[in-house]
Amino acid sequence: MYFTLAVSAPGAAHLDALTREACATDPRTMPVPGPPGVTWRSADGRAAIVQWPGPASGGEQGGDRAGGTAAPAAPSRSHSGTIWAEDTGGAPVVCGRTSVTRVDPVYAAESGGAVVLSDRASWAAAVTGRLGTPDPNLICALLNPGYPLGATTPYAGVRALGGALSVRALAGTATGSAVRPAAPEDDVAESGGAREVAAALVAAIEPLRAAPAPVELSLTGGKDSRIVAAALVAAGVPVLAHTHGFAGHPDVVIAAQIAERLGIEHTVRVPVAPGGEADPLGRIRSAVLVADGMLSAFENTGRPDPAPPSAVTIGGHGGELLRGGYAEVAAGHGGRGYLSLARRSAGAGELLRRLTTRRIGLLRRGAAARYAATLAPWMAALGRGPLRALDDFYLVNRAGRWSAAARQGYLIREELVQPLFDDRVVRAARRVPLTERVSGHLSRAVAAELSPALTDVPLAGKGPSAFDWRRDYGAEIAGFLREYVLDNGAAGGLFEVVSRPAAERVLAVPHAEPGTVWALATLACLVSGDWRNAREPSGRTFRVG
Numbered sequence: 001m002y003f004t005l006a007v008s009a010p011g012a013a014h015l016d017a018l019t020r021e022a023c024a025t026d027p028r029t030m031p032v033p034g035p036p037g038v039t040w041r042s043a044d045g046r047a048a049i050v051q052w053p054g055p056a057s058g059g060e061q062g063g064d065r066a067g068g069t070a071a072p073a074a075p076s077r078s079h080s081g082t083i084w085a086e087d088t089g090g091a092p093v094v095c096g097r098t099s100v101t102r103v104d105p106v107y108a109a110e111s112g113g114a115v116v117l118s119d120r121a122s123w124a125a126a127v128t129g130r131l132g133t134p135d136p137n138l139i140c141a142l143l144n145p146g147y148p149l150g151a152t153t154p155y156a157g158v159r160a161l162g163g164a165l166s167v168r169a170l171a172g173t174a175t176g177s178a179v180r181p182a183a184p185e186d187d188v189a190e191s192g193g194a195r196e197v198a199a200a201l202v203a204a205i206e207p208l209r210a211a212p213a214p215v216e217l218s219l220t221g222g223k224d225s226r227i228v229a230a231a232l233v234a235a236g237v238p239v240l241a242h243t244h245g246f247a248g249h250p251d252v253v254i255a256a257q258i259a260e261r262l263g264i265e266h267t268v269r270v271p272v273a274p275g276g277e278a279d280p281l282g283r284i285r286s287a288v289l290v291a292d293g294m295l296s297a298f299e300n301t302g303r304p305d306p307a308p309p310s311a312v313t314i315g316g317h318g319g320e321l322l323r324g325g326y327a328e329v330a331a332g333h334g335g336r337g338y339l340s341l342a343r344r345s346a347g348a349g350e351l352l353r354r355l356t357t358r359r360i361g362l363l364r365r366g367a368a369a370r371y372a373a374t375l376a377p378w379m380a381a382l383g384r385g386p387l388r389a390l391d392d393f394y395l396v397n398r399a400g401r402w403s404a405a406a407r408q409g410y411l412i413r414e415e416l417v418q419p420l421f422d423d424r425v426v427r428a429a430r431r432v433p434l435t436e437r438v439s440g441h442l443s444r445a446v447a448a449e450l451s452p453a454l455t456d457v458p459l460a461g462k463g464p465s466a467f468d469w470r471r472d473y474g475a476e477i478a479g480f481l482r483e484y485v486l487d488n489g490a491a492g493g494l495f496e497v498v499s500r501p502a503a504e505r506v507l508a509v510p511h512a513e514p515g516t517v518w519a520l521a522t523l524a525c526l527v528s529g530d531w532r533n534a535r536e537p538s539g540r541t542f543r544v545g
Helices: 012-023 121-127 136-143 194-210 224-234 250-262 280-290 319-323 341-357 365-384 386-413 423-430 434-438 441-450 474-492 500-507 514-528
Strands: 003-008 037-041 047-052 083-088 091-097 107-111 114-118 165-170 173-178 215-218 239-244 265-269 312-314 415-417
Touching (some): 003 012, 003 083, 003 091, 003 121, 003 165, 012 047, 012 114, 012 121, 136 365, 136 514, 194 224, 194 312, 194 441, 215 224, 224 239, 224 319, 239 250, 250 265, 280 474, 319 386, 319 423, 319 434, 319 441, 386 415, 386 423, 386 434, 474 500
Parallel strands (some): 215 312, 239 265, 312 415
Antiparallel strands (some): 003 047, 003 114, 037 047, 083 091, 107 114, 165 173
8 A cells, every 4th residue: 555645836846845845744644654755757847746655665566657756658646546647748737536436535735836636635734734734624524424524634725626526737737627427317318227236336346356366255244245245256256255243143144144145155253352452542543643534533444554465355335325325314214104205304404414413512613603504505405305415415425535534544454445436336326216225126136136046135133232342441441531632632722623611521431422532532632643653652551341
């Protein structure tokens, strides 16, 4: 895994200054070791590509990348192909492009007439001098939906490019254009439904035939990973399935049935039982570093500097897009009565408000008002079609921002493929009428199209929950988290956005809302800069359970 930063400047001196900043960036702000290196520079000295780590230091090689600072015959590209450079006809440009879901994100910032594009927001912030300038709307979002919304990043002046967007920067001036919209069904020709979605999924998976070892599939008893399992078999990709859980749990039982029907090998990985030790401080610092400051430490984001991946992994991430995202929840999982206009509008509005403002009472009045203003376009969209608005909100924000941050965390430690986020799959699914998606009909039909043998395998119900120390961490860790938020939050200015009295009520031991506490701790770490110590031993471990 490596990261890429592209610079387009009006002059060579300005470009040189920014590339020096990119190569001198504090290694503690990057989740993989450096050093970085310039991998391409235009002949006129106004555009450059920098890679972290650089080719000479062990960064992944391949494609048309080249080392050194002299302009190679073919410009460099980013790890995911989302950032690259072109130098044709004496007009050197740097380019960025996002997918429909932008799970491989691109971030943009400006500096004195220059444009910086990067697949790492913190790197763009460091190069343009914004690393110490937090965006209050990110703080608000992390405490409410739990992930950034729209173009927000942790750093004021660094923005996430929208979905299906292409950007070209020439001599420090950027222009953008839509690649192609992920149009809903009433904007396009009639679709082929489940057959089209299944074909798109198989096409997205077929390149995995070239993987050097069997693909490792995370298989549950739910709807989405079984679809991916069937697509892997249909595409002729060798696969090993595994399920995380205790024996007898419905997920384990049903996943074994799915694997048997498909004729693939299946193993079970047993979770850690109570009695072990936890390192909450290490987890918090690592979450900010690995997830680029965009996810709470409640999420499993991993640690920096992992060992190289040994196999390609795959799962059912993104399957909610087949079912209309949040629209499925508002529609009552297919209940006919809920599809009446009045009930649909009321349910959708309440769901969107709950998603985006559930902890707005934690915010100071001014910050809450500014954050609420950013939600106005989504609230207005409810009047034009409540379920459609929720479907779009899921695509743009939950898939486009939460999944992007989670994917970056995964990619640092493993070679993860997410075919349900493939543009072809997303577009095919969104051409299916929304009523078919929210009812679950499309998911069932796609599974049947790929493997009729799965049609009578039930969905796993809820079984006994495995022990999870993130929720049941006890009084000792609760006391540590309270102390950490109040001390580091005050030092970093968190309470300029968050109401300290409201935070103290949430932090009162015992904790009634662990998810909120983890979010507060993550934000305290972010704004104080303590996340730069993620590679240092925390010295604060606790026994759990």
